[in-house]
Amino acid sequence: MPEIQDPIAGLLRTYADAVYRKDVDAFMALYDEAVCVFDTWGVWVYQGRQAWRVALEGWLLSLGAERVRVEAEVMRTHCEGAFATAQGFMTYTAVSEAGSTLRAMTNRFSWVLRQRGNAWTVVHEHTSAPADFETAKLVLQRQ
Amino acid sequence: MPEIQDPIAGLLRTYADAVYRKDVDAFMALYDEAVCVFDTWGVWVYQGRQAWRVALEGWLLSLGAERVRVEAEVMRTHCEGAFATAQGFMTYTAVSEAGSTLRAMTNRFSWVLRQRGNAWTVVHEHTSAPADFETAKLVLQRQ
Numbered sequence: 315m316p317e318i319q320d321p322i323a324g325l326l327r328t329y330a331d332a333v334y335r336k337d338v339d340a341f342m343a344l345y346d347e348a349v350c351v352f353d354t355w356g357v358w359v360y361q362g363r364q365a366w367r368v369a370l371e372g373w374l375l376s377l378g379a380e381r382v383r384v385e386a387e388v389m390r391t392h393c394e395g396a397f398a399t400a401q402g403f404m405t406y407t408a409v410s411e412a413g414s415t416l417r418a419m420t421n422r423f424s425w426v427l428r429q430r431g432n433a434w435t436v437v438h439e440h441t442s443a444p445a446d447f448e449t450a451k452l453v454l455q456r457q
Numbered sequence: 458m459p460e461i462q463d464p465i466a467g468l469l470r471t472y473a474d475a476v477y478r479k480d481v482d483a484f485m486a487l488y489d490e491a492v493c494v495f496d497t498w499g500v501w502v503y504q505g506r507q508a509w510r511v512a513l514e515g516w517l518l519s520l521g522a523e524r525v526r527v528e529a530e531v532m533r534t535h536c537e538g539a540f541a542t543a544q545g546f547m548t549y550t551a552v553s554e555a556g557s558t559l560r561a562m563t564n565r566f567s568w569v570l571r572q573r574g575n576a577w578t579v580v581h582e583h584t585s586a587p588a589d590f591e592t593a594k595l596v597l598q599r600q
């Protein structure tokens with residue numbers, strides 16, 4: 315059986331690096347042309363890379379001079395042929411221009427990945443945080 | 458190439474039927490022993506079938522004499538060997554003992570499935586609804 319290299323770690327590094335550098339092209343290169351994204355915030359579904367790019371640009375623009383550090387904690391990955399999945403947590407920490415920590419939140423993430431040629435891309439991303447039963451408000455700090 | 462039969466439709470019918478009948482065993486048979494669930498409500502992660510069963514039992518018990526009709530709208534499925542994924546929407550409608558509609562909410566869902574022998578089971582489930590940017594409250598009606 316050929317050894318299948320887990321593509322997840324490399325993609326997560328690229329994700330975190332692209333967000334920190336606010337590099338839209340590097341970020342979008344992670345995603346398949348026909349990606350389907352269920353994002354934590356505001357919109358039921360982003361269909362296709364162009365729709366997702368507009369959302370990303372809006373987010374990065376809203377940061378002003380701040381930057382965001384992303385730390386991923388992978389719970390589980392699975393690879394089968396040209397197909398892979400990963401589940402875990404991502405913590406987003408906003409950092410001021412001077413380098414001080416401003417706020418942080420954690421999301422759960424699920425990724426479905428496809429390999430085309432040598433490159434793996436995200437064909438489905440689902441991020442969320444659990445909601446409080448009483449208030450329906452997101453709980454953004456992991457207990 | 459062997460034809461791969463899409464297992465998703467059958468699993469979704471079993472899901473809806475088991476919820477409507479409040480049949481815990483039929484519902485739990487959908488899930489892998491080591492399932493990882495990111496649920497819309499209350500808890501960051503349910504790890505393993507036993508933890509998920511406790512959550513399901515709590516939900517069904519909270520319904521009293523009400524029943525819940527589930528309608529799934531599948532956006533996309535993909536099968537590769539013994540591995541499959543699906544994404545879409547599930548609408549949960551609470552119905553009174555007398556048969557009248559009480560309330561409804563919609564969730565997004567992502568499933569990752571594995572085939573073992575002839576049976577497919579859910580190894581990962583992620584459900585959520587998008588949160589309003591201002592209030593961080595879930596939007597439970599799909600626009």
